[in-house]
Structure formats: structure tokens, C-alpha cells
Amino acid sequence: MSHGVDKAVEALLRGQESAYRLKTVLEHASSVPTEPLFDTVLDSFSFALSLFASSNPQPHRESSQNKATPVVARKSPKKNSHGEEGLEQYIQDSPTPFCNDGFSWRKYGQKKIKTSSHQRCYYRCAYAKDRNCNATKRVQQIQNSPSVYRTTYVGKHICEVNAFLQPNEDIINGSKMIRFDKIDQVMPDSVMPQLVPVEQQEAIIIEGTDQIMNLECGSNEFLVDDEQLWGYQFPRCSPGNFMFLDDLSEFDYNPFHV
DNA sequence: GTAATTTGACCAGA
DNA sequence: TCTGGTCAAATTAC
Numbered sequence: 001m002s003h004g005v006d007k008a009v010e011a012l013l014r015g016q017e018s019a020y021r022l023k024t025v026l027e028h029a030s031s032v033p034t035e036p037l038f039d040t041v042l043d044s045f046s047f048a049l050s051l052f053a054s055s056n057p058q059p060h061r062e063s064s065q066n067k068a069t070p071v072v073a074r075k076s077p078k079k080n081s082h083g084e085e086g087l088e089q090y091i092q093d094s095p096t097p098f099c100n101d102g103f104s105w106r107k108y109g110q111k112k113i114k115t116s117s118h119q120r121c122y123y124r125c126a127y128a129k130d131r132n133c134n135a136t137k138r139v140q141q142i143q144n145s146p147s148v149y150r151t152t153y154v155g156k157h158i159c160e161v162n163a164f165l166q167p168n169e170d171i172i173n174g175s176k177m178i179r180f181d182k183i184d185q186v187m188p189d190s191v192m193p194q195l196v197p198v199e200q201q202e203a204i205i206i207e208g209t210d211q212i213m214n215l216e217c218g219s220n221e222f223l224v225d226d227e228q229l230w231g232y233q234f235p236r237c238s239p240g241n242f243m244f245l246d247d248l249s250e251f252d253y254n255p256f257h258v
Numbered sequence: 259g260t261a262a263t264t265t266g267a268c269c270a271g272a
Numbered sequence: 273t274c275t276g277g278t279c280a281a282a283t284t285a286c
Binding site for chain 1: 262265
């Protein structure tokens with residue numbers, strides 16, 4: 001727990017730092033893009049809250065915001081259309097319906113839910129057919145003013161694993177993997193644009209009783225600090241370069257310091 | 259022209 | 273029968 005608290009504090013400090021930086025940018029009408037700073041602030045709080053939530057699991061509260069609440073191996077009362085049951089689910093609340101989780105999703109349905117005045121949107125992995133990935137998610141607004149959107153992730157992404165896993169790589173025994181090939185490689189500007197929009201953030205996936213953090217980059221962009229982006233020439237996360245984390249301490253994980 | 263989204267219909271479980 | 277989830281044709285966007 002103490003380690004989780006440290007990480008949470010670290011994330012909050014990071015958010016505070018970004019907020020100060022954002023304030024400076026706004027005060028000086030700088031041309032520096034503010035969106036990455038906004039995202040970093042929001043992601044910092046999301047990450048910190050998710051740490052608290054995962055370290056102290058409690059029933060989900062309707063009023064929670066920006067909170068990642070894992071639902072550990074919850075058995076779905078209803079099989080899906082493929083006859084699968086017991087798919088892992090993970091709930092996250094956010095003030096925006098567009099939670100950047102690092103994956104590509106394709107909307108396949110939208111439905112009015114009886115118990116809610118808002119419609120529920122259904123998404124599946126964009127590579128569901130190509131790579132037989134069964135990950136889906138549902139997004140629904142659950143609260144007005146302030147708006148709260150609940151995203152429910154169902155199933156696990158196996159698309160990148162199927163497509164790019166090398167034969168000798170260990171995915172079965174704990175999926176402990178970080179691959180940033182040619183990490184010291186100098187990337188051309190055409191490949192690594194400056195201050196790219198943040199499209200990635202942590203995706204928290206619960207496996208059985210072991211809570212893991214699974215950070216993946218799915219569409220070639222990073223959640224990255226702007227200073228670090230300048231300070232380090234870092235490869236983008238391409239299909240050959242991906243990571244799995246199931247032991248934060250092992251990598252001194254910080255989603256805001258890629 | 260192709261890909262993504264929308265939306266009504268259909269299906270299965272409760 | 274009701275409801276939530278998915279399918280698939282139609283529509284829209286690029």
C-alpha cells in the first residue's frame with residue numbers, strides 16, 4: 001500500500017506541476033500547446049485515484065468522478081453473443097466521454113437504457129476482426145452538471161499480442177514486457193512530431209485477483225511530458241514497441257514519465 | 259471509393 | 273415480455 005501511496009503522491013505532484021505550468025502558459029499567452037498540459041493534469045488525478053481505488057476496493061459509487069474502479073473478474077449474468085462468460089470488466093468514470101486509453105475503438109451500437117436518461121454507446125476493438133480481439137467497452141453518461149461518463153471495459157485486448165508477439169517472449173507467465181526497440185535511436189521529426197497530442201494513458205486491467213497496470217501504446221503516440229519530450233529523443237510506440245507492466249515497482253512506473 | 263458512424267432490428271437471458 | 277447487447281444496412285465523413 002505504501003508503495004501505491006507513493007505513486008499516487010507522485011502522480012498528484014506531477015499534476016500540480018503541470019497545472020502550474022499551464023497557468024504560466026495561459027498567463028503569458030504562450031504559443032505552447034495547452035492540451036498536453038490539460039491532459040497531464042487530468043491523467044495525474046485519474047491515475048492517483050485509480051491507485052487509491054485499486055488499493056482499497058470498494059463498491060462503485062455513482063457520484064464518483066474521474067475514478068477508475070476495477071471490477072475484479074465479475075461474472076456477467078448474461079453470456080455475450082459468443083457464449084463467453086466471466087469476462088473481466090473494468091469501470092472508469094470520467095468527466096469526458098472520450099477517455100484516451102491507448103486503444104483504437106470502433107463504435108458498433110448506441111442504445112437508450114431504461115434506467116438512464118442518456119444513451120449508452122458500444123465500442124469494440126478496431127482490430128476485433130483482424131486480430132480476433134474481443135475487447136469491448138461501453139460509454140454512458142451517468143450524471144449531469146458536472147458531467148460524468150462511465151466507461152466499462154469488457155474483455156482484454158489481445159490484438160497487439162497476437163500480431164506482434166515474438167515466439168520467445170513471455171506473455172503467458174505474467175506478461176512482463178517492455179520493448180522500446182532502439183531506445184537510443186534518434187527519431188526524425190517526421191516520425192516524432194513535437195508535442196504530439198496526448199492520445200495515450202494508462203489502461204488498467206485487472207487479471208483475476210492480481211491487479212496490474214497495463215500500459216500500452218496503440219496508435220503511435222505517447223503520454224509524455226513536454227520537457228521530457230524535448231530532453232529525450234524517444235521512439236514512438238509502434239506495433240513492434242510495446243510494453244506490459246504487471247509489477248510497477250520493478251520498473252518504477254510513472255505514466256507521466258515515459 | 260473507402261472507412262467510420264448511425265440506427266432500427268434481432269437475439270438471448272432474466 | 274422486457275431489457276441489454278449485437279448485427280447489419282443505411283448514412284455520413286474523409
